[in-house]
Amino acid sequence: MQFFRPLTARTQAVHRPVGPVAYDCVKVIVVRDGSAFVFSEFGRQPVKSGDVILLGANVLAGSEPEGHITVTTIYLDTDYVLDQVRWQYAAFLHDRLDARGLAETIYTEPSQLLRLGEDRAEMMMPWLDELVALSVDGDFVSHYYRMQALWFQIAYVIAPFVKVSPVRISPSQRAHIRPTLPRDRRFTPLRIEVRRAATLLREYPARRWTLEDLATEVHLSPSRLSSVFVEAYGKTPLAFLTMIRAEHLATLLRETDLTVTAAMQQVGWRSRSHATRLFRQYVGVSPGRYRTMGMQSV
Template identity: 55%
Template structure:
């Protein structure tokens, strides 16, 4: 019981240090920036006015305006006398997750969602002319979100924090300009053999569960679709279909995901050499393993270890 409590306490401590959604309200009387954030930023003007300096040039903002800044976008502002601003910072990966689930029937995975983001949001800076009346609607949510962010009880109130953000986003989203991108059901992820999620919440077939269990149980084995199909007594053409209906991925793409997850765990929690960890999860080509891991995790195994390793 003590181990469980300490584990939960440690997890809560980590989440306190990293909050994917946070907000604060402040009054500014002096120039700010230029600065950039490694996240998505919404600045809601609640009182006063300012001159915004960004890739849009110089632009005035006043009460009822919302400034949307994509990640790593430089921006400066100079208040005219004073300006009260509520700022919401949203982790970029968190936003991509929401886009993924919004279009889950058409997107293969979160990497495809990340690519869609770059095509939808071409403007790194947007000034949303939101209006005073709509501002009055979201102000109580902004205040509560800022209050919860400051109280450092993030884990216990995370659901409420998300709910407040969803309420605000629901009102804001119609004002955000996006580029026209045609999404087709025939789209497929080209780099990874995954399939869009056309499945529904239905009981999993025993053959599918058996195939997944075999791969989980022996990642180092050189699995093929033929061998898996033979072992679960399905045809080689039918197994990928029913497997994708269940897991949203073909068997080989599912195996790749499992190997990436296990490799990440080994890099975080053991002192194995990167080369040995790669072999342990079943990859025999260093260059291929590095390329796949980077595609899924956004960095090489070596960089991941330097960032996340907790072994003393």
């Protein structure tokens, strides 16, 4: 039986291109060795040892290794991260529910490339190795305090490089956000309606979905569905659909001989210019450029 863990880490060497994938968690990817081109909402950028890729929940990203690249990836549950924001700004927030509103205000970049440099990155290597070893061991309850301490050390090195939006806050300020219930999940939302909505979008991306149609399918009002979906995924249902279509289009471009236009139509996009703009926005490169990469799914 697998148990939910809000924090885990893995190290892997990648030798072949990886197609765009998205996770329902925050990812911190530390480049340890080698180099690659990484593509996401920040476009297509080169990375090497000393760089860190920061990805928000449900943000597509892929890579083209130049020979090989070795990375350590830290996976962080969004609620776990929000709790840390709450305590970091405890003097300014009314309660823990305000943390989401503040985080959405100051962390506006869904994907960031942080150039730490090899010296700073080298400081983190022993902590990363230990965090991976404890993650692989699997006894999260026993290792919780040590794993959290290791993450805090790593975050302390990375934090000065994270781009934030300036905002004035005061002890009397209160963010107006919807409260969320505690969740026990493996990077998936708890509400059955949200799971059902996401499943429908994943299984039928070519359908001409409207928010009203989707809400009817899961027996919620459009406003309520939008509310709980954003809380779970950080995106509206239709923005989530765009991400899924981009992911499916990438699969068709690398695994079939369909023309770019035909592949776009198969995933539900009728306008090539509109599809190209959205694909570039979510994947970081144009569909034509992506096809020439020879991506491989993982």
